[in-house]
Amino acid sequence: MTGKQKKEARKRILDSAISLFARKVYAAVGVREIAQEAEVNISMISYYFGGKAGILKTIINEFHNQYYRVITDAIDDSKPPEECLRLIISRIISFVRINTEITMVAFNTLPLDIPGITDIQAGRVIEMLEGINSLCRRFDMDPNDPFPISIIGPAMLSTILSHFRLKPVQKNIFGFEFDHAFYERYARTIETLFLYGITGIAAQSKKAKGDKNETDC
Amino acid sequence: MTGKQKKEARKRILDSAISLFARKVYAAVGVREIAQEAEVNISMISYYFGGKAGILKTIINEFHNQYYRVITDAIDDSKPPEECLRLIISRIISFVRINTEITMVAFNTLPLDIPGITDIQAGRVIEMLEGINSLCRRFDMDPNDPFPISIIGPAMLSTILSHFRLKPVQKNIFGFEFDHAFYERYARTIETLFLYGITGIAAQSKKAKGDKNETDC
Numbered sequence: 530m531t532g533k534q535k536k537e538a539r540k541r542i543l544d545s546a547i548s549l550f551a552r553k554v555y556a557a558v559g560v561r562e563i564a565q566e567a568e569v570n571i572s573m574i575s576y577y578f579g580g581k582a583g584i585l586k587t588i589i590n591e592f593h594n595q596y597y598r599v600i601t602d603a604i605d606d607s608k609p610p611e612e613c614l615r616l617i618i619s620r621i622i623s624f625v626r627i628n629t630e631i632t633m634v635a636f637n638t639l640p641l642d643i644p645g646i647t648d649i650q651a652g653r654v655i656e657m658l659e660g661i662n663s664l665c666r667r668f669d670m671d672p673n674d675p676f677p678i679s680i681i682g683p684a685m686l687s688t689i690l691s692h693f694r695l696k697p698v699q700k701n702i703f704g705f706e707f708d709h710a711f712y713e714r715y716a717r718t719i720e721t722l723f724l725y726g727i728t729g730i731a732a733q734s735k736k737a738k739g740d741k742n743e744t745d746c
Numbered sequence: 747m748t749g750k751q752k753k754e755a756r757k758r759i760l761d762s763a764i765s766l767f768a769r770k771v772y773a774a775v776g777v778r779e780i781a782q783e784a785e786v787n788i789s790m791i792s793y794y795f796g797g798k799a800g801i802l803k804t805i806i807n808e809f810h811n812q813y814y815r816v817i818t819d820a821i822d823d824s825k826p827p828e829e830c831l832r833l834i835i836s837r838i839i840s841f842v843r844i845n846t847e848i849t850m851v852a853f854n855t856l857p858l859d860i861p862g863i864t865d866i867q868a869g870r871v872i873e874m875l876e877g878i879n880s881l882c883r884r885f886d887m888d889p890n891d892p893f894p895i896s897i898i899g900p901a902m903l904s905t906i907l908s909h910f911r912l913k914p915v916q917k918n919i920f921g922f923e924f925d926h927a928f929y930e931r932y933a934r935t936i937e938t939l940f941l942y943g944i945t946g947i948a949a950q951s952k953k954a955k956g957d958k959n960e961t962d963c
Contacts, residue, residue, distance in 0.1 A: 553771055553773060556774075557770055557771065557773075557774035640912060640914050647918075650915065651915060654915060676931065676935070679920050679922070680936065683905075684908065686908075687908035688900075688904055688905055691900045691903075691904035692897070694857050695857060697857050697859065698857060698867065698868060699896055701864070701868050702871060702896075703892045703896050717950065718894065718950070721943070721946040721950050722901065722940075722943035722947055723943065725943050725946030726939035726940065726942050726943035728942060729938040729939065729941065729943075730935055733934065733935070
C-alpha cells in the first residue's frame with residue numbers, strides 16, 4: 530500500500546465516523562459499520578486508531594485544533610473588542626456552516642463520560658474558554674469570575690449550531706433560502722445578539738461587584 | 747386490568763421512551779427495548795400508541811402543550827415587555843431544569859424527517875413562535891419580518907438546553923455547585939443576555955428598515 534492510499538483510508542474512516550456519529554450517536558455506531566461506510570477492512574480501524582474511542586479522540590482533537598484557531602485568530606488586542614466579537618461570531622458561523630457534522634459530534638459527545646475522552650475534552654474546552662475569557666475581560670468583566678464565560682462560550686456555539694440543526698424545519702416554516710444574503714443577515718443578527726448581550730452581562734456583573742464592595746465597606 | 751394499571755403502563759412506556767430517546771437517538775431505539783425498560787408486554791405499545799412513531803407523536807405533543815403554556819403564560823400585555831421577557835426566560839429555565847429529557851427529545855427530533863411527525867412539529871413550532879413574535883413586536887420589531895423570531899426562539903431554547911447538556915463538563919471544569927444560588931444567577935444572566943440582545947436586534951432591524959425606506963424615496 531502506498532503512502533497516498535494509506536492516507537486516504539485513514540481519512541475515509543474519519544469522514545465516515547464523523548458522518549455516522551453525527552447522524553446517530555457515538556454509542557449506537559459500531560466499528561463494523563464505520564468500516565463498511567468507509568469501504569475499508571475492519572482491521573484498518575485498529576491499525577490507525579486502535580478502536581472506536583481512538584477515532585473519536587482524533588475527531589475531537591481535530592475539531593478543537595480548528596475551532597481554537599477560529600476563535601484565537603479573531604482576537605486581536607489592537608482592535609476594539611466589539612470588532613473582535615463580531616469577527617469571532619462571523620468566523621464561528623462560517624466554520625460551523627462548513628463543518629456542521631464534526632461540530633455536532635464534538636458538541637454532542639461533550640457530556641458523555643467516555644474513558645480517555647473526557648479529560649481531552651475538558652482540557653481543550655479550557656483552552657478555548659481562555660480565548661473567550663481574554664475577550665470578555667475587554668468588555669470589563671471580572672477576570673476572576675468564571676460564571677459569565679461558562680455561559681457565553683456554550684451559548685454562542687449552541688445558538689449557531691441550533692440554526693444548522695433546524696435548517697430543514699425553518700425552510701418548511703419560513704420558506705427561507707439559505708443563500709449568501711441569508712447568511713450575511715444571519716451573521717449580523719447573531720453578532721448583534723451577543724454584542725449587546727455581553728455588554729449587558731458585563732454591566733450587570735460590574736454592578737453586582739459594586740454592590741458587593743459597598744456592602745463590604 | 748383496572749383503569750389505574752392501564753394508566754400506569756401507558757405512563758411507564760412514555761417515560762421509558764423519553765429517557766431512551768434522550769440518551770440514545772430516536773432511530774437507535776427499538777420498541778422491544780422500550781417495552782423492556784417500561785416492564786410491559788410489547789403488545790401494550792401497539793395498544794396505546796400504534797408503534798414507535800406514535801409514542802414520539804405523543805411525547806412531542808406533550809412537550810409542546812407544556813412549553814407553549816410556559817411561554818404564553820408569561821406574555822401579559824399589561825406588563826412591560828422587558829418584564830415579560832425576563833419571565834419567559836426564567837420560566838423556560840425552570841421548565842428545562844425539570845423536563846430536561848423530554849426537551850432534548852423534542853428539540854433533537856425537530857430536524858428529522860419522520861413521516862407523520864414533521865407536520866405536527868412544524869404546526870406546534872409555528873404556534874410557539876407566534877407567542878415569541880407577539881413579544882418581539884413589543885420590542886419594536888417589524889411584525890412582518892420572520893427573520894428575527896426565527897433566530898430568537900431557537901437561540902433561547904438551545905442556549906438553555908446547552909447548559910443542561912454541559913452540566914457534567916462545567917462541574918469538572920469550574921467546580922460549580924448547581925444549587926439554588928447558581929440557578930438564580932444563571933437565570934439573571936441569560937435574561938440579561940437576551941434582553942440586551944433583543945433590544946439590539948430590534949434597533950438594528952429598525953435602522954435597516956429606515957435605510958431601506960430612505961432608498962425607496
